[in-house]
Amino acid sequence: MSARRDFRLALAVGALVAITAVWGSTFPISKDLLTRQPVPDFLALRFLTAALVVGLVRPGALLRAGWRVVGVGVGLGLIYFTGQYLQFVGLQHTAPTVSAFVVSMYVVFTPLLACLLTRKLPSPRTAIATVLATAGVAVMSLRGFSLGWGEMLTVFAASLYAAHILALGRWSRARTAYALAVVQLGTMGLAFLAVASIDGVQLPEARDIPAFLYLAILAGGIALLGQTWAQAHLPAPTVSIIMVLEPVWAGVIGVSVFGERLDARIILGGILILFALVVITDRSRGTYADGVRRPRWRRRPTGVAAGASVVIADVGTQAVAPDQEDGQDVARRARHDKARDEHDEVADQPEGFAGDRSAL
Numbered sequence: 084m085s086a087r088r089d090f091r092l093a094l095a096v097g098a099l100v101a102i103t104a105v106w107g108s109t110f111p112i113s114k115d116l117l118t119r120q121p122v123p124d125f126l127a128l129r130f131l132t133a134a135l136v137v138g139l140v141r142p143g144a145l146l147r148a149g150w151r152v153v154g155v156g157v158g159l160g161l162i163y164f165t166g167q168y169l170q171f172v173g174l175q176h177t178a179p180t181v182s183a184f185v186v187s188m189y190v191v192f193t194p195l196l197a198c199l200l201t202r203k204l205p206s207p208r209t210a211i212a213t214v215l216a217t218a219g220v221a222v223m224s225l226r227g228f229s230l231g232w233g234e235m236l237t238v239f240a241a242s243l244y245a246a247h248i249l250a251l252g253r254w255s256r257a258r259t260a261y262a263l264a265v266v267q268l269g270t271m272g273l274a275f276l277a278v279a280s281i282d283g284v285q286l287p288e289a290r291d292i293p294a295f296l297y298l299a300i301l302a303g304g305i306a307l308l309g310q311t312w313a314q315a316h317l318p319a320p321t322v323s324i325i326m327v328l329e330p331v332w333a334g335v336i337g338v339s340v341f342g343e344r345l346d347a348r349i350i351l352g353g354i355l356i357l358f359a360l361v362v363i364t365d366r367s368r369g370t371y372a373d374g375v376r377r378p379r380w381r382r383r384p385t386g387v388a389a390g391a392s393v394v395i396a397d398v399g400t401q402a403v404a405p406d407q408e409d410g411q412d413v414a415r416r417a418r419h420d421k422a423r424d425e426h427d428e429v430a431d432q433p434e435g436f437a438g439d440r441s442a443l
Contacts, residue, residue, distance in 0.1 A: 096325065098310075099322065102310055103325065105301055106332070107183065107330070107333035108332065108340075109302045110179035111333075111337045112298060113125075113179075114182075116287070116295065117171065119288055120291075121285060122171045122175070123168070123275050123279035124285045124286075126168070127284065130272035130303060131273070132296070132299040132303070132304075133299045134269040137261075137264065137265055137304040144262045144265075145262045145266075148262035153262075155254045156262070156269075156270060157266060158250070159251060159267050159270075160268070161274065162247045163243070163244075164275065165243055166241075166247065167271065168275070169237070169239050170182070170236070173185075173232070173233040173237040175233065176236075177231060179337050179341075180345065184220075184223065184349075185220055186330075187326070188216050188356065189245040189326075190245075190359075190360045191212050191359055191360065192244075192245035195209060195245075196242070197249060212359040215355050215358055215359035216359035216360075218355050219351075219359065220234060220352065248322060252318065255311050255315045260308070260311045260315055264304075264311045268303065268307060330357070334353065
């Protein structure tokens with residue numbers, strides 16, 4: 084592995100760590116803003132502002148994007164739009180720290196979804212992680228024998244984020260990352276605007292504008308660029324385990340900056356979920372606990388409709404577990420991966436954020 088590639092990997096990891104800190108800070112800030120503005124209005128203005136700012140930085144990248152990039156971006160944007168809507172409606176009904184830990188279950192859902200799409204049974208590690216994460220959510224969220232409404236919506240949001248991670252890990256490419264990020268932001272902004280327009284769009288109050296710009300530009304646009312770029316250079320499992328830091332940052336910032344109080348339920352539930360997130364990945368092999376490698380797809384959409392319809396359906400059609408390969412398969416895969424890496428070094432030259440490319 085070349086020094087240049089090592090630098091890119093280190094830069095990608097560092098970018099994701101910084102992004103988790105920014106995202107962790109958004110939970111208490113967003114909860115406060117949502118007391119004065121409806122969810123669709125808040126998110127429509129946030130993502131449209133982010134799309135406008137990021138798009139104006141490098142308009143040429145967007146103009147050069149083909150229909151395939153636009154189609155994939157629309158599909159990814161619609162997935163994330165649904166997840167964001169459920170998460171922020173849920174945030175109105177639960178504490179910011181609880182929301183942060185529950186939504187982090189996408190790290191558990193990612194390999195579970197990969198198993199479902201590849202028709203593999205979950206491994207014991209995946210089963211254990213699922214039980215731990217479920218127990219953590221139950222400790223934090225159960226009210227008697229009923230699950231809190233906010234936590235339930237957040238669990239559904241986490242499952243959609245898992246689908247987004249798998250799909251983005253496949254479709255993200257360094258040379259088109261900037262355009263893909265802008266299309267996703269624009270898609271989410273327009274989708275939320277359509278929902279908000281039903282009752283009329285409410286603008287943020289003057290005192291909320293600094294916080295709104297922080298959420299829109301830094302936590303929205305730049306963070307999306309950073310994740311898209313990083314996932315062009317890191318496998319989805321590595322991304323997932325780095326994202327474990329997000330609820331940790333949310334708890335630290337919520338307590339130290341916003342004075343949020345943590346009771347025994349939140350602490351115990353958070354520990355169980357964090358333990359599940361660590362169990363679910365196998366760092367030494369760069370795979371999920373089930374041995375599922377980063378998925379590869381046969382079909383590729385060429386337009387907006389195709390991107391929206393198959394971006395999830397194709398997510399695991401060719402994933403193969405290492406123990407199912409014979410010697411010739413391993414050799415062929417090694418030659419293929421080497422050729423692909425050499426091609427990427429030439430073709431996928433950095434064009435945007437942090438010298439390469441970006442994501443959500």
